Amino acid sequence: MWLNLHKNHRLFLGLAAGVFLLLSTLIAVMPAFSVQNNNAPLPDASPTNAEIQNGLDVFVSENCMACHTQQVRNIDMDKTWGGRPGIPADYARNARLDNLRATPSVLGTERTGPDLTELGERQPSEDWHYLHLFNPRSVVKESIMPAYPWLFTTQSTVGSYDKELNVPAEFRQGITGHIVPTERARQLVAYLLSLKQVDLPDGQSPAFLEYKKPKPAAGSGTASGEAVLDGAALYAQHCQACHQAGGEGLKGAFPPLKGSPIVNDANAEMLVRIVLQGYDARAEYAVMPPFAQKLSDAEIAAIATHERSAWSNRAEKVTPELVRQIRAAIETETTQ
Amino acid sequence: MESSILNRWHWASLLLVLSVQPVLAQGSPVGDVWSQPGIIGTIILLVIVMAGVLVLAIARLGGVLNKLSTPLEQQQNETFEETVANLTTDQLDQILERRQARSYQLTGRELGSEQRPQDEKGLVSHVTTDMHAPLVAEKKHTLRYGKVEPALIRLIAAYLLSAAFWLVFGTAIGWYVGIKFVRPDIDHVAWLSFGRLRPVHTNTVFWGWSSLSMLGLGLFVVTRTSNTRLFSYRLGWLSLGLINACLVLGTLCLMNGINNGGGEYREFIWPVMALFAIGLVISLYNFYQTVAHRQIEEMYISNWYMLGALSWVIILSVIAYLPFYQNGLGETVIQGYYMHQGVGMWFMSFTLGLVYYFLPMSLNKPIYSYSLGVLAFWTQLLFYTLIGTHHYVFSPVPWWLQAVAIVFSAGMFIPVLAGTTNFVMTFRGSGKHVTSSYSLPFLAVGVLFYFTGSVQGSMQAFRFTNVVWHFTDFNVAHSHITMYGIIAFLLWGCIYTLVPRFMGREPRQLLVGIHFWFALLGLLAYIVSMMIGGTLKGLSWLDGEPFIKSVVLMAPFWVWRAIGGTLMLLSHFVFAFNLYEMLLKSAPASEASSVPHLNNTHHVAESA
Numbered sequence: 029m030w031l032n033l034h035k036n037h038r039l040f041l042g043l044a045a046g047v048f049l050l051l052s053t054l055i056a057v058m059p060a061f062s063v064q065n066n067n068a069p070l071p072d073a074s075p076t077n078a079e080i081q082n083g084l085d086v087f088v089s090e091n092c093m094a095c096h097t098q099q100v101r102n103i104d105m106d107k108t109w110g111g112r113p114g115i116p117a118d119y120a121r122n123a124r125l126d127n128l129r130a131t132p133s134v135l136g137t138e139r140t141g142p143d144l145t146e147l148g149e150r151q152p153s154e155d156w157h158y159l160h161l162f163n164p165r166s167v168v169k170e171s172i173m174p175a176y177p178w179l180f181t182t183q184s185t186v187g188s189y190d191k192e193l194n195v196p197a198e199f200r201q202g203i204t205g206h207i208v209p210t211e212r213a214r215q216l217v218a219y220l221l222s223l224k225q226v227d228l229p230d231g232q233s234p235a236f237l238e239y240k241k242p243k244p245a246a247g248s249g250t251a252s253g254e255a256v257l258d259g260a261a262l263y264a265q266h267c268q269a270c271h272q273a274g275g276e277g278l279k280g281a282f283p284p285l286k287g288s289p290i291v292n293d294a295n296a297e298m299l300v301r302i303v304l305q306g307y308d309a310r311a312e313y314a315v316m317p318p319f320a321q322k323l324s325d326a327e328i329a330a331i332a333t334h335e336r337s338a339w340s341n342r343a344e345k346v347t348p349e350l351v352r353q354i355r356a357a358i359e360t361e362t363t364q
Numbered sequence: 365m366e367s368s369i370l371n372r373w374h375w376a377s378l379l380l381v382l383s384v385q386p387v388l389a390q391g392s393p394v395g396d397v398w399s400q401p402g403i404i405g406t407i408i409l410l411v412i413v414m415a416g417v418l419v420l421a422i423a424r425l426g427g428v429l430n431k432l433s434t435p436l437e438q439q440q441n442e443t444f445e446e447t448v449a450n451l452t453t454d455q456l457d458q459i460l461e462r463r464q465a466r467s468y469q470l471t472g473r474e475l476g477s478e479q480r481p482q483d484e485k486g487l488v489s490h491v492t493t494d495m496h497a498p499l500v501a502e503k504k505h506t507l508r509y510g511k512v513e514p515a516l517i518r519l520i521a522a523y524l525l526s527a528a529f530w531l532v533f534g535t536a537i538g539w540y541v542g543i544k545f546v547r548p549d550i551d552h553v554a555w556l557s558f559g560r561l562r563p564v565h566t567n568t569v570f571w572g573w574s575s576l577s578m579l580g581l582g583l584f585v586v587t588r589t590s591n592t593r594l595f596s597y598r599l600g601w602l603s604l605g606l607i608n609a610c611l612v613l614g615t616l617c618l619m620n621g622i623n624n625g626g627g628e629y630r631e632f633i634w635p636v637m638a639l640f641a642i643g644l645v646i647s648l649y650n651f652y653q654t655v656a657h658r659q660i661e662e663m664y665i666s667n668w669y670m671l672g673a674l675s676w677v678i679i680l681s682v683i684a685y686l687p688f689y690q691n692g693l694g695e696t697v698i699q700g701y702y703m704h705q706g707v708g709m710w711f712m713s714f715t716l717g718l719v720y721y722f723l724p725m726s727l728n729k730p731i732y733s734y735s736l737g738v739l740a741f742w743t744q745l746l747f748y749t750l751i752g753t754h755h756y757v758f759s760p761v762p763w764w765l766q767a768v769a770i771v772f773s774a775g776m777f778i779p780v781l782a783g784t785t786n787f788v789m790t791f792r793g794s795g796k797h798v799t800s801s802y803s804l805p806f807l808a809v810g811v812l813f814y815f816t817g818s819v820q821g822s823m824q825a826f827r828f829t830n831v832v833w834h835f836t837d838f839n840v841a842h843s844h845i846t847m848y849g850i851i852a853f854l855l856w857g858c859i860y861t862l863v864p865r866f867m868g869r870e871p872r873q874l875l876v877g878i879h880f881w882f883a884l885l886g887l888l889a890y891i892v893s894m895m896i897g898g899t900l901k902g903l904s905w906l907d908g909e910p911f912i913k914s915v916v917l918m919a920p921f922w923v924w925r926a927i928g929g930t931l932m933l934l935s936h937f938v939f940a941f942n943l944y945e946m947l948l949k950s951a952p953a954s955e956a957s958s959v960p961h962l963n964n965t966h967h968v969a970e971s972a
Contacts, residue, residue: 034662037655037671044668044745045675048709051749052683056701059765064694091559091618093626101758103831105905114760116693123691125625128634130687131695133627137703137755139835142911165549170916172545178554201552237758265910 069120070226076121083219085125086212088132090176097136097143098223103237108265109143110225111321112233118145118226141173147223149322153314155281156270157217158193158209166199167278168269179213182206194280259334262327266319267335275339283313286339296332296346300354303328320358325351402829409816503802506861508868516587517866519600521947523580524859526608528940530572531852532933538565539933545922555619563631564618570629570706571640572611574847576604577855578714579647582670584862585721586651589666590658599650606643610636627684627699629706634685641681648674665737669717672741677710696761700769701752707843708748711851716740716783722858723790723807727797732789740782747775754825757834773825780818787811802876806857809884813849821846832906837918837925838898841891848887848932856883856939863946871942879938886931889924897921 033040087093100110124131151157156167162180164171182205186192191214193207200207209217264273271277275286285291290298306318319328325348332351336343451459490505541561544550554560587594594600614632617623624633632640651674655667684702724731731737753761753769791798791808798804821842823829833839856879864870897918904914 037652037663037667040663040668041652041671041675044672045679047745048672048676048749049679051746052679052701052705055750055765055768056698056752057683057689059762060689060694060697063697063762064689064691067692088623088626089621090557091563091623091626091631094559094562097835099759103758105831105908106758108905108908108911116760118760119692119696121692122695124687129623130625130627130630130634130685131690131692132625133695133699135696135699135756135759136626137628137835138839140837163549168912170912172548172915174544174548174557174559175552176554176557177552261910264912268910268912 063116067116067120070117071229073226079215079218080222083215086216087219093133093136095140097139098145099135100145110145144223146225148221149224152317154217155314163199166196179210180207181210183208257326257330259330262331263334281314285335291335292341292343299332300351402823402826405823503873504800506864509865512866515597519597520580520583523576523604527573527577528943530568532936532940534565534568535933535936537561539929541565542926542929546926560619564615574711574851581718581858585666586654589664590655592657592659595650595653599646603643603646606639610639628703630684644678666717666721668741669713673710673714680705700755704752715851715854718858719854722861726861727794732786736782736786740779743779747772757830770825773822776822784815802873803857803860806853810850810854813845817845817850832902836898836901837894841894845891867946869946871946875938875942879935882931882935886928889928893921893924
């Protein structure tokens with residue numbers, strides 16, 4: 029009985045391996061070929077360069093993918109990480125690193141740390157990244173990310189091309205010289221800053237699916253029907269990484285908001301303008317990114333109100349209406 | 365803020381512990397939580413556990429109630445007096461006689477004699493006279509097998525000792541990596557940093573511990589069930605050497621920052637992984653040739669699983685490492701396929717094959733249903749192969765792939781149920797066997813986790829549960845339920861069944877008990893903390909809270925994970941010592957005949 033699988037070991041192994049090979053081809057190899065071949069970078073994607081590629085190399089070496097994803101899923105909760113759900117074209121440039129190493133698995137499967145899809149937009153400050161890599165807890169107190177001091181070196185003098193780190197004393201670990209990033213750190217930061225979501229050509233994007241946490245019985249919500257925005261939470265999400273939880277900033281990197289004349293000014297226009305447009309006028313501080321595209325009028329108003337009432341700051345509330353007016357004013361200024 | 369945390373706790377406890385609270389919003393965007401199949405299923409699994417506990421509790425309670433419901437003492441006394449007054453003299457005599465008979469006591473020397481005790485057929489394997497408050501109940505002892513070729517014993521011993529080394533090494537790394545969640549600044553050394561060590565942990569426990577112990581045990585099963593010698597010892601040693609070389613080189617590479625690209629479980633670069641693949645090709649050839657030279661007509665089901673798994677993992681590794689279709693999202697499609705199949709088609713399939721041999725062997729009865737094993741085999745092959753993409757639900761990977769993955773994840777109930785039924789029915793009626801054995805509890809726990817872990821995994825693939833749990837520490841809990849609760853426990857059960865039999869040397873029962881309980885309690889602390897923490901984390905994200913809050917809220921759960929991990933690691937040291945005692949210790953403790961010992965105790969008893 030050659031058809032008896034219990035007795036014919038050759039037939040058995042051939043069948044078991046053959047079925048697996050067939051299914052694998054259908055479920056993995058062919059779809060992989062298809063998504064690889066029907067794909068191209070978006071027209072607006074900025075070109076990559078050697079430094080960014082080398083930065084990806086450092087990123088893979090340190091296996092940052094173990095904790096950081098780079099995928100905005102098409103569900104509501106991922107709106108935090110990008111303006112639109114990810115599409116295959118976002119990964120079109122992803123290819124083998126070299127003859128030894130495969131295509132980096134940047135999508136990731138675990139979010140022990142934040143998603144990095146839009147890191148370059150969310151945190152465009154080089155100084156912040158250097159401090160954060162030298163020791164994450166120097167800028168984010170609660171962070172559990174590893175420190176990467178081996179990406180930095182100590183020098184007795186600083187040349188004009190060197191970028192010295194203003195590491196707070198408690199994180200210097202007894203280093204007395206000047207701490208400067210190595211080439212690998214510069215490459216890594218170049219890569220991190222290059223992480224941005226590219227706009228789709230037609231401005232349209234796939235929709236996010238609504239998946240929200242079911243709320244206990246309706247009717248217990250706020251009477252006004254519109255939720256009151258939590259300025260403190262929004263501050264923690266968007267501002268705290270640089271300006272710190274106590275609003276004190278970091279010396280030589282990020283200006284303090286606590287006691288700041290701009291924040292406490294009776295006229296909040298300057299404050300709101302800086303939030304909307306970003307700020308890069310003072311050499312001693314890092315660049316502040318613009319938030320006009322990321323935050324709504326109500327959100328900016330809530331954050332500004334929080335900044336003007338928290339810590340020892342005492343100033344009037346900021347209304348969404350004021351933010352709307354300033355936003356409109358900026359638009360007319362720039363179109364003129 | 366306080367109340368929102370309380371709220372979330374409440375919600376998590378609703379999810380994880382059964383309680384009755386039907387008033388949840390209708391018509392919210394995802395509908396009623398209770399209509400989510402994943403949630404319902406997870407709760408059902410918990411109900412199964414709760415029901416077991418409840419049965420036990422009711423039985424206990426019934427006993428107490430019985431005692432309470434005896435009639436009042438006074439009532440009893442009255443009836444007694446009345447009965448005595450009405451007795452005749454004859455009846456009274458009878459009662460007195462009976463009373464005398466009942467008070468008869470043995471002198472303790474009735475069975476004794478002046479002759480020396482003899483055990484001509486070697487039936488007595490162990491005698492103990494120390495009955496004073498033993499720390500743990502004594503389990504049954506294992507008898508030595510008939511003839512096993514010394515060359516085979518040496519080869520299997522080498523596989524198992526290598527495996528034990530990688531277990532201790534890999535879990536020590538895992539333990540240290542877990543500590544880093546609590547103390548991120550514990551060291552600032554490049555090659556000890558989290559990103560580099562994490563794959564060292566996963567790869568060494570996967571390819572080192574699990575794979576090598578599977579292959580070592582498989583060598584025994586394939587020769588026994590084929591009733592023949594191993595085809596080639598030399599190939600067996602070669603395969604072992606290649607796999608060990610792969611692990612040493614791979615670990616060095618990873619710690620030096622040479623990472624294949626971070627795809628989970630394929631972090632070794634291809635020249636290193638090629639050693640492993642060649643080792644497996646050699647093993648497959650060796651196993652296949654042994655089966656081909658079998659002295660019986662039919663192939664036992666274990667060989668199906670083992671040969672299947674060996675061929676699948678080779679195909680899998682080749683597909684995972686070929687570069688032609690892995691640009692862009694092609695890599696992601698392959699990664700989902702690979703990381704899931706690695707677990708299901710290699711570890712799970714091969715280990716199931718081992719259980720189909722070692723479970724009936726240690727229970728000394730045949731497997732419940734051979735046909736169920738065959739059904740489970742083919743459905744495992746058909747369904748498991750298709751579900752890898754469920755690691756990328758909601759990602760930009762083509763939606764049809766995700767849908768297929770979710771559907772067949774549910775289909776996995778079939779092989780899991782078939783396997784579980786088969787094992788449970790084999791166990792049935794042998795409860796006494798399990799409690800009086802030191803190896804069977806490992807197999808029983810493994811089977812329990814096989815059911816709950818696999819079903820829980822399928823539910824995690826459902827869309828709603830995926831929203832809450834994906835990317836969180838819940839995944840880490842799931843992978844430890846499967847690779848540890850299922851695979852490691854089953855392998856330990858097999859090792860403790862086999863090694864004492866062919867070595868004729870047993871481990872110390874107390875140490876096996878410590879191994880068992882430390883591993884089990886450690887695992888429970890590990891998975892419960894990661895499941896609760898992971899759920900809270902997912903809910904925090906759903907609430908749109910700042911990311912750092914989800915890091916802060918995990919802190920106590922990471923501490924509990926570290927505690928559980930410490931227990932697990934300790935148990936591995938104990939296991940390694942047990943294996944050392946059985947395999948390497950020069951003076952075999954139980955080798956000496958027990959009869960002289962018996963005689964000694966006889967004389968001691970006499971003189972006392």
